Structure formats: structure tokens, C-alpha cells
Amino acid sequence: MEECLLDDFILDRRLESDSDSVMQTGLCDLRLSKDARWPWLILVPRRANMTEIFELTPLDQVLLTFETEMTAAALKKITGATKINIGALGNIVRQLHVHVIARFEGDANWPGPVWSFGKAEPYEAGKRDEFIAKLREALSS
Amino acid sequence: MEECLLDDFILDRRLESDSDSVMQTGLCDLRLSKDARWPWLILVPRRANMTEIFELTPLDQVLLTFETEMTAAALKKITGATKINIGALGNIVRQLHVHVIARFEGDANWPGPVWSFGKAEPYEAGKRDEFIAKLREALSS
Numbered sequence: 001m002e003e004c005l006l007d008d009f010i011l012d013r014r015l016e017s018d019s020d021s022v023m024q025t026g027l028c029d030l031r032l033s034k035d036a037r038w039p040w041l042i043l044v045p046r047r048a049n050m051t052e053i054f055e056l057t058p059l060d061q062v063l064l065t066f067e068t069e070m071t072a073a074a075l076k077k078i079t080g081a082t083k084i085n086i087g088a089l090g091n092i093v094r095q096l097h098v099h100v101i102a103r104f105e106g107d108a109n110w111p112g113p114v115w116s117f118g119k120a121e122p123y124e125a126g127k128r129d130e131f132i133a134k135l136r137e138a139l140s141s
Numbered sequence: 142m143e144e145c146l147l148d149d150f151i152l153d154r155r156l157e158s159d160s161d162s163v164m165q166t167g168l169c170d171l172r173l174s175k176d177a178r179w180p181w182l183i184l185v186p187r188r189a190n191m192t193e194i195f196e197l198t199p200l201d202q203v204l205l206t207f208e209t210e211m212t213a214a215a216l217k218k219i220t221g222a223t224k225i226n227i228g229a230l231g232n233i234v235r236q237l238h239v240h241v242i243a244r245f246e247g248d249a250n251w252p253g254p255v256w257s258f259g260k261a262e263p264y265e266a267g268k269r270d271e272f273i274a275k276l277r278e279a280l281s282s
Contacts, residue, residue, distance in 0.1 A: 052217065052225055054210040065206040069195040076193070083235070084193055087228035091244055091252035094224070103232055111232035116253035 008048035012095035015044060018120075022132050023139070027063040030071060030139075032132060035120035039079050039102040039131065041071055050096040053088055064098065071100050074138035079104075089115060149189035153236035156185060159261075163273050164280070168204040171212060171280075173273060176261035180220050180243040180272065182212055191237040194229055205239065212241050215279035220245075230256060 011029060019031035019042050027047075033040035045056060045064055053061060072084045081102035088098045101114055109117040123131075152170060160172035160183050168188075174181035186197065186205055194202060213225045222243035229239045242255055250258040264272075 052213065053206075053227065054214040054217075058207070061206050061210060062203055065194075065202050066199070069202060072193065073195040076195075083230070083232050084195075085228070085230045085232065086194065087226070087230070087254075089224070089226045089228070089254065091224050091226065112257035113228075113230065113254040 009046040010048070011044060012093050012097075014093050015042065015095065015097060020128070020132070022135055025067045025070075027060060028067050030067075032128065032135070033120075034122060034128075036123040036127070037108045037118075037121050038114055039075060039081070040114065041075060041100040041135075043068055043071060043098045043100065045096055047096070051090060051094045053096065053098075055096070068098050068100060070139065074135060075100055075102050078134045078138050085114065087113075087115070150187040151189070152185060153234050153238075155234050156183065156236065156238060161269070161273070163276055166208045166211075168201060169208050171208075173269065173276070174261075175263065175269075177264040177268070178249045178259075178262050179255055180216060180222070181255065182216060182241040182276075184209055184212060184239045184241065186237055188237070192231060192235045194237065194239075196237070209239050209241060211280065215276060216241055216243050219275045219279050226255065228254075228256070 019033045022030045022032050027045050028043040029046055031042045031044065033042060045060065047056065047060065050056060053064065056064065068086060072086060076084055079102040082105050083103045085101040085103050103110060160174045163171045163173050168186050169184040170187055172183045172185065174183060186201060188197065188201065191197060197205060209227060213227060217225055220243040223246050224244045226242040226244050244251060
């Protein structure tokens with residue numbers, strides 16, 4: 001039954017094109033945004049037809065929280081961020097997804113939010129893979 | 142011991158001046174933003190010295206999730222919002238707090254985020270109390 005539910009999930013096309021998969025967690029597809037202005041992760045619960053967190057089962061809500069916070073703590077550790085920003089907005093892409101972003105004093109839109117601000121910048125060659133490797137290590141330790 | 146922990150909590154002055162208390166939940170002070178542009182709630186876990194969700198105990202993280210989502214579902218129900226936005230940013234006010242905001246197509250900054258946008262607008266007389274009454278009813282049913 002669980003397998004069947006996971007099979008029904010199809011990643012939104014915009015999320016797919018704007019981010020790269022880092023790993024599959026118990027519930028989510030953990031992805032890295034292609035926008036290099038901020039270390040920016042996105043967790044997408046692999047459940048079909050979800051737009052709000054409260055639509056998930058209570059167990060899935062707990063899993064999502066623990067996976068989000070495990071990701072947030074790892075991101076804080078490897079970046080030394082001033083503050084982690086967590087958000088579930090979905091005004092543009094309705095498929096349920098949670099942003100986990102490392103923020104620094106003086107970054108591109110500090111202390112404002114990252115969403116809808118300016119233009120995405122691509123990662124320099126190698127930097128993205130380096131960051132993903134660090135993140136995977138932090139998440140497995 | 143629980144009482145002692147709760148007693149150590151002091152609400153941040155800016156959160157206090159920018160919002161009104163709606164009720165105390167198991168973990169949080171549930172507050173309504175004074176900015177009338179959006180139906181905008183704020184949950185402040187009554188735990189001292191917290192800035193990131195992952196600093197809370199696992200049990201408190203679960204409580205925060207359930208209280209946030211109970212609030213989000215009630216807000217969706219009473220407003221008929223297009224989308225609920227949830228965020229824990231804290232770039233300006235570091236005391237841990239979670240925003241739960243009702244968003245509508247065509248609202249003041251749709252589909253962009255609400256934070257750092259324009260100037261807050263006050264509630265008309267009576268409208269705030271009417272909204273708080275509806276919210277309390279939705280949360281107790």
C-alpha cells in the first residue's frame with residue numbers, strides 16, 4: 001500500500017527543472033535549488049495531490065517535521081548560517097514543498113525573504129557537486 | 142519543571158507590539174498580526190532562548206507542528222484562502238515564531254511573500270475582534 005502511494009507521486013515540472021535531487025529521505029525528495037545566491041534546499045513529500053501540510057496524515061506531518069529539521073540542522077552546520085529560513089508557501093507551485101534556506105547578514109536580500117526576489121544565479125562549475133557532497137555527509141553522520 | 146520552563150519564557154517586545162494574543166495553546170502563544178492586509182497568525186512557542194525549530198525537543202517539535210497545522214486548517218476554513226503560507230524566518234526578530242498566513246489571488250503582494258512588503262495597515266474597529274472570535278470558535282470545534 002505504501003509502495004502504491006509513493007508510486008502515485010509525480011514531481012512537479014517546475015520543481016524538477018529548478019532544483020537537483022540530493023537524496024530520498026523516508027518521506028521526501030530532498031532537492032537543492034539551482035539558484036546559487038543562497039544555499040537553498042527543498043523537501044518534497046512523495047505523496048500525491050498534497051498542497052497543504054495539514055492534508056498529510058499526522059504521521060507524515062511528524063516525518064516531514066523531523067526531516068525538515070534534520071536538514072535545517074545539517075545546513076546550519078555546514079554553512080555557519082546566521083539564520084535558517086523555513087517556509088511552505090506554494091503560491092506559484094501548488095505541489096506541497098518545504099523550503100530550507102541558509103541566510104547570512106548582508107546576503108542578496110537580507111533580512112527580507114528570498115522568494116520572488118531578483119533573478120536566480122547559476123552555480124559555478126563544481127561548486128554544486130561539492131555542496132551536495134558536504135550535505136550528504138552531514139546528513140549521514 | 143514544565144511550569145518552570147514556561148515561566149522563563151518572555152515574549153519578544155516587537156512580537157508583543159505587532160500582534161495581539163488570541164489564545165494559549167499547549168505549547169504556544171497564538172497571536173494575530175496587527176497588519177490587516179492579510180489574515181496573519183503567529184505561533185510563539187513558550188520556551189526560553191529558542192531561535193531555530195531544531196533547537197526544540199522532538200516532542201516540542203511535534204507539538205509545534207500539530208498546533209501550526211491545526212491553526213492553518215482553521216484559518217483556511219474561516220477565510221476560504223487560496224493558499225496558506227507557513228514560515229519560520231526570524232531574520233529580524235530572533236525569538237522562535239511561526240507565521241501562518243491566509244493568501245488570496247490578487248492580495249497585496251500575491252504571489253510573492255508577505256514579509257518585508259510595503260507598510261502594515263491597521264484593522265478597522267470591530268473587525269479584529271470579530272476575526273478573533275471566529276478563529277477561537279474554529280479552533281475549539
